[in-house]
Amino acid sequence: MRPNYCVAFGLAGLVAMATGATLAAQRGSGEKPTGPPPNPVHTHIGHVMTMWKDTPSTQGFLPVAVADAKVAAIHAGYMQKSPDNLDSIKLHAGHVLNALDPSIEPKGPGSGYGVKRAAAGALQHLQLAAKSEGASKNVLTHAGHVTASLEDVVQWTDAAVATAQKIRAATTATAAAPLVAELIQQIAAINAGMDANKDGKIGWQTGEGGLEQAQMHMGFMMKGEGL
Numbered sequence: 001m002r003p004n005y006c007v008a009f010g011l012a013g014l015v016a017m018a019t020g021a022t023l024a025a026q027r028g029s030g031e032k033p034t035g036p037p038p039n040p041v042h043t044h045i046g047h048v049m050t051m052w053k054d055t056p057s058t059q060g061f062l063p064v065a066v067a068d069a070k071v072a073a074i075h076a077g078y079m080q081k082s083p084d085n086l087d088s089i090k091l092h093a094g095h096v097l098n099a100l101d102p103s104i105e106p107k108g109p110g111s112g113y114g115v116k117r118a119a120a121g122a123l124q125h126l127q128l129a130a131k132s133e134g135a136s137k138n139v140l141t142h143a144g145h146v147t148a149s150l151e152d153v154v155q156w157t158d159a160a161v162a163t164a165q166k167i168r169a170a171t172t173a174t175a176a177a178p179l180v181a182e183l184i185q186q187i188a189a190i191n192a193g194m195d196a197n198k199d200g201k202i203g204w205q206t207g208e209g210g211l212e213q214a215q216m217h218m219g220f221m222m223k224g225e226g227l
Contacts, residue, residue: 039134040128040129040132040133040134041129041132041134041135041136041139041225042129042225042227043129044125044126044128044129044132045125045126045129045139045218045221045222045225045227046060047060047061047121047125048060048061048062048122048125048126048129048218049062049063049218049222052121052125055113055118055121056111056112056113060122061118061119061121061122061125062118062119062122062211062214062215062218064111064113064118065115065118065119065122065153065211066191066211066215067111068099068100068110068111068113068114068115068118069099069100069115069187069190069191069211070191071095071099071109071110071111072095072096072099072100072110072115072160072187072190073184073187073188073191075092075095075096075099075108075109076092076096076180076183076184076187077184078092078095079092079093079167079180079183079184080180080184083173083177083180084173085173086170086171086172086173086176089167089170089173089176089180090167090168090170090176093164093165093167093168093183094107094108094164094168095108095109095110096160096164096183096187097161097164097165097168098110098114099111099114099115100114100115100116100157100160100161100164101114101115101116101117101157101161102114103117104161104165115153115157115190116154116157116158116161119150119153119154119157119211120154122150122214123147123150123151123154126143126146126147126150126218127143127147129143130143130144130147136224136225138221138224138225139221139224139225142217142218142220142221142224143221145204145209145213145217146204146213146214146217146218146221148204148205148206148209149193149204149208149209149210149211149213149214149217150209150214151206152189152193152206152207152208152209152210153190153209153210153211153214156186156189156190156210157190159186160183160186160187160190163179163182163183163186164183166179167179167180167183189210190210190211191210191211191212192210192211192212193208193209193210193212193213194207194208194210195208196208204216204217
Protein backbone atom coordinates (compact mmCIF):
# COMPACT_ATOMS: atom_id res chain seq x y z
CA MET A 1 0.00 0.00 0.00
CA ARG A 2 1.38 3.42 -0.95
CA PRO A 3 2.20 5.63 2.09
CA ASN A 4 -0.34 8.42 2.66
CA TYR A 5 1.95 11.37 2.28
CA CYS A 6 -1.02 13.73 2.21
CA VAL A 7 -1.94 12.76 5.78
CA ALA A 8 1.63 13.10 6.93
CA PHE A 9 1.92 16.51 5.38
CA GLY A 10 -1.45 17.49 6.79
CA LEU A 11 -0.07 17.07 10.32
CA ALA A 12 2.97 19.12 9.43
CA GLY A 13 0.70 21.69 7.85
CA LEU A 14 -1.31 22.03 11.07
CA VAL A 15 1.89 22.66 12.98
CA ALA A 16 2.91 25.28 10.43
CA MET A 17 -0.50 26.94 10.69
CA ALA A 18 -0.26 27.05 14.47
CA THR A 19 3.21 28.55 14.21
CA GLY A 20 1.92 31.16 11.78
CA ALA A 21 -0.93 32.06 14.11
CA THR A 22 1.53 32.47 16.98
CA LEU A 23 3.74 34.73 14.89
CA ALA A 24 0.75 36.84 13.87
CA ALA A 25 -0.31 37.22 17.50
CA GLN A 26 3.20 38.21 18.49
CA ARG A 27 3.33 40.86 15.79
CA GLY A 28 -0.05 42.23 16.85
CA SER A 29 1.07 42.48 20.48
CA GLY A 30 4.37 44.11 19.64
CA GLU A 31 6.38 41.06 20.69
CA LYS A 32 9.37 40.09 18.62
CA PRO A 33 8.41 36.95 16.58
CA THR A 34 10.23 33.79 17.55
CA GLY A 35 10.94 30.67 15.55
CA PRO A 36 11.94 30.23 11.92
CA PRO A 37 10.05 32.10 9.18
CA PRO A 38 7.66 30.08 6.98
CA ASN A 39 9.33 28.11 4.21
CA PRO A 40 7.75 29.38 0.96
CA VAL A 41 8.61 26.18 -0.88
CA HIS A 42 6.81 24.05 1.67
CA THR A 43 3.93 26.52 1.82
CA HIS A 44 3.22 26.06 -1.89
CA ILE A 45 3.62 22.30 -1.62
CA GLY A 46 0.97 22.50 1.09
CA HIS A 47 -1.34 24.37 -1.26
CA VAL A 48 -0.98 21.58 -3.78
CA MET A 49 -1.48 18.72 -1.34
CA THR A 50 -3.04 19.85 1.92
CA MET A 51 -4.91 23.13 2.05
CA TRP A 52 -6.15 26.01 -0.09
CA LYS A 53 -8.58 28.71 0.93
CA ASP A 54 -11.42 28.24 -1.58
CA THR A 55 -11.45 24.51 -2.32
CA PRO A 56 -14.09 22.13 -0.90
CA SER A 57 -13.27 21.66 2.81
CA THR A 58 -10.12 23.75 2.12
CA GLN A 59 -8.33 20.68 0.75
CA GLY A 60 -5.21 20.89 -1.38
CA PHE A 61 -5.71 21.32 -5.11
CA LEU A 62 -4.51 17.86 -6.10
CA PRO A 63 -6.83 15.86 -3.80
CA VAL A 64 -9.77 17.87 -5.17
CA ALA A 65 -8.75 17.08 -8.74
CA VAL A 66 -8.42 13.39 -7.89
CA ALA A 67 -11.83 13.23 -6.19
CA ASP A 68 -13.65 14.97 -9.04
CA ALA A 69 -11.88 12.85 -11.66
CA LYS A 70 -13.15 9.73 -9.90
CA VAL A 71 -16.69 11.12 -10.04
CA ALA A 72 -16.25 11.76 -13.76
CA ALA A 73 -15.06 8.18 -14.29
CA ILE A 74 -18.04 6.72 -12.42
CA HIS A 75 -20.58 8.66 -14.49
CA ALA A 76 -18.80 7.99 -17.75
CA GLY A 77 -19.13 4.31 -16.89
CA TYR A 78 -22.86 4.71 -16.25
CA MET A 79 -23.31 5.76 -19.87
CA GLN A 80 -22.35 2.27 -21.00
CA LYS A 81 -24.99 0.64 -18.79
CA SER A 82 -27.83 2.01 -20.93
CA PRO A 83 -26.25 2.20 -24.40
CA ASP A 84 -29.63 2.54 -26.15
CA ASN A 85 -31.04 5.20 -23.84
CA LEU A 86 -30.02 8.58 -25.24
CA ASP A 87 -31.60 10.51 -22.37
CA SER A 88 -29.60 8.52 -19.82
CA ILE A 89 -26.40 8.95 -21.82
CA LYS A 90 -26.92 12.71 -21.99
CA LEU A 91 -27.75 12.90 -18.29
CA HIS A 92 -24.48 11.27 -17.31
CA ALA A 93 -22.54 13.29 -19.88
CA GLY A 94 -23.78 16.32 -17.96
CA HIS A 95 -22.60 14.76 -14.71
CA VAL A 96 -19.18 14.20 -16.23
CA LEU A 97 -19.09 17.83 -17.34
CA ASN A 98 -20.00 18.96 -13.85
CA ALA A 99 -17.11 16.98 -12.35
CA LEU A 100 -14.65 18.21 -14.96
CA ASP A 101 -15.72 21.85 -15.31
CA PRO A 102 -18.73 23.09 -13.33
CA SER A 103 -18.49 26.48 -15.04
CA ILE A 104 -20.01 24.68 -18.05
CA GLU A 105 -22.46 22.47 -16.12
CA PRO A 106 -23.09 23.76 -12.59
CA LYS A 107 -25.47 20.96 -11.56
CA GLY A 108 -24.24 17.47 -10.80
CA PRO A 109 -22.44 15.10 -8.43
CA GLY A 110 -19.03 16.78 -8.48
CA SER A 111 -17.55 18.94 -5.73
CA GLY A 112 -18.40 22.16 -7.53
CA TYR A 113 -14.70 22.91 -8.07
CA GLY A 114 -13.88 20.60 -10.95
CA VAL A 115 -10.84 18.78 -12.28
CA LYS A 116 -9.90 21.58 -14.65
CA ARG A 117 -9.70 24.31 -12.01
CA ALA A 118 -8.11 22.08 -9.38
CA ALA A 119 -5.43 20.75 -11.73
CA ALA A 120 -4.63 24.27 -12.91
CA GLY A 121 -4.32 25.43 -9.29
CA ALA A 122 -2.04 22.53 -8.43
CA LEU A 123 0.12 23.28 -11.44
CA GLN A 124 0.37 26.97 -10.54
CA HIS A 125 1.44 26.39 -6.94
CA LEU A 126 3.80 23.59 -7.87
CA GLN A 127 5.60 26.01 -10.18
CA LEU A 128 5.62 28.65 -7.45
CA ALA A 129 7.25 26.13 -5.13
CA ALA A 130 9.93 25.34 -7.69
CA LYS A 131 10.61 29.05 -8.29
CA SER A 132 10.77 29.98 -4.61
CA GLU A 133 14.11 30.80 -3.03
CA GLY A 134 15.65 27.78 -1.40
CA ALA A 135 13.93 25.15 -3.56
CA SER A 136 16.00 21.99 -3.22
CA LYS A 137 17.18 19.69 -5.99
CA ASN A 138 14.57 17.21 -4.75
CA VAL A 139 11.78 19.76 -5.24
CA LEU A 140 13.05 20.85 -8.64
CA THR A 141 13.39 17.26 -9.88
CA HIS A 142 9.94 16.08 -8.85
CA ALA A 143 8.31 19.40 -9.76
CA GLY A 144 9.39 18.68 -13.33
CA HIS A 145 7.81 15.24 -13.18
CA VAL A 146 4.55 16.45 -11.64
CA THR A 147 4.36 19.40 -14.02
CA ALA A 148 4.52 17.09 -17.03
CA SER A 149 1.71 14.93 -15.64
CA LEU A 150 -0.51 17.86 -14.64
CA GLU A 151 -0.10 19.51 -18.02
CA ASP A 152 -1.37 16.25 -19.53
CA VAL A 153 -4.33 16.30 -17.14
CA VAL A 154 -5.26 19.85 -18.13
CA GLN A 155 -5.02 19.00 -21.82
CA TRP A 156 -6.99 15.76 -21.49
CA THR A 157 -9.62 17.47 -19.37
CA ASP A 158 -10.22 20.04 -22.10
CA ALA A 159 -10.53 17.20 -24.63
CA ALA A 160 -12.95 15.27 -22.40
CA VAL A 161 -15.08 18.38 -21.89
CA ALA A 162 -15.34 18.78 -25.67
CA THR A 163 -16.30 15.12 -26.08
CA ALA A 164 -18.96 15.29 -23.37
CA GLN A 165 -20.47 18.34 -25.05
CA LYS A 166 -20.62 16.45 -28.35
CA ILE A 167 -22.43 13.62 -26.57
CA ARG A 168 -25.02 16.04 -25.23
CA ALA A 169 -25.54 17.32 -28.77
CA ALA A 170 -25.98 13.83 -30.26
CA THR A 171 -29.39 13.05 -31.77
CA THR A 172 -29.25 9.26 -31.48
CA ALA A 173 -27.73 6.71 -29.12
CA THR A 174 -25.95 5.17 -32.10
CA ALA A 175 -24.26 8.47 -32.88
CA ALA A 176 -23.31 8.92 -29.23
CA ALA A 177 -21.79 5.43 -28.80
CA PRO A 178 -18.30 6.09 -30.24
CA LEU A 179 -18.13 9.38 -28.35
CA VAL A 180 -18.95 7.58 -25.10
CA ALA A 181 -16.09 5.14 -25.72
CA GLU A 182 -13.77 8.06 -26.45
CA LEU A 183 -14.82 9.90 -23.29
CA ILE A 184 -14.22 6.85 -21.12
CA GLN A 185 -10.68 6.54 -22.50
CA GLN A 186 -10.00 10.23 -21.94
CA ILE A 187 -11.16 10.12 -18.34
CA ALA A 188 -9.18 6.94 -17.71
CA ALA A 189 -6.08 8.80 -18.90
CA ILE A 190 -6.86 11.76 -16.64
CA ASN A 191 -7.04 9.42 -13.65
CA ALA A 192 -4.30 6.90 -14.32
CA GLY A 193 -2.28 8.16 -17.29
CA MET A 194 -1.73 6.16 -20.46
CA ASP A 195 0.98 3.99 -21.97
CA ALA A 196 1.60 6.28 -24.92
CA ASN A 197 4.87 4.67 -26.03
CA LYS A 198 3.54 1.11 -25.59
CA ASP A 199 6.42 -0.02 -23.38
CA GLY A 200 4.13 -1.74 -20.89
CA LYS A 201 4.29 0.93 -18.19
CA ILE A 202 2.99 4.42 -17.53
CA GLY A 203 5.48 7.11 -16.57
CA TRP A 204 5.25 10.77 -15.58
CA GLN A 205 6.47 11.97 -18.97
CA THR A 206 4.48 14.28 -21.24
CA GLY A 207 1.77 12.28 -22.97
CA GLU A 208 1.75 9.56 -20.31
CA GLY A 209 1.32 10.94 -16.82
CA GLY A 210 -2.08 11.54 -15.21
CA LEU A 211 -3.28 12.34 -11.71
CA GLU A 212 -1.99 9.04 -10.31
CA GLN A 213 1.54 9.82 -11.48
CA ALA A 214 1.26 13.40 -10.21
CA GLN A 215 0.26 12.11 -6.76
CA MET A 216 3.08 9.59 -6.75
CA HIS A 217 5.78 12.15 -7.51
CA MET A 218 4.35 14.70 -5.09
CA GLY A 219 4.71 11.94 -2.50
CA PHE A 220 8.36 11.46 -3.47
CA MET A 221 8.91 15.22 -3.24
CA MET A 222 7.33 15.46 0.19
CA LYS A 223 9.28 12.50 1.53
CA GLY A 224 12.47 14.09 0.29
CA GLU A 225 11.55 17.29 2.12
CA GLY A 226 10.76 15.43 5.33
CA LEU A 227 7.09 16.41 5.18
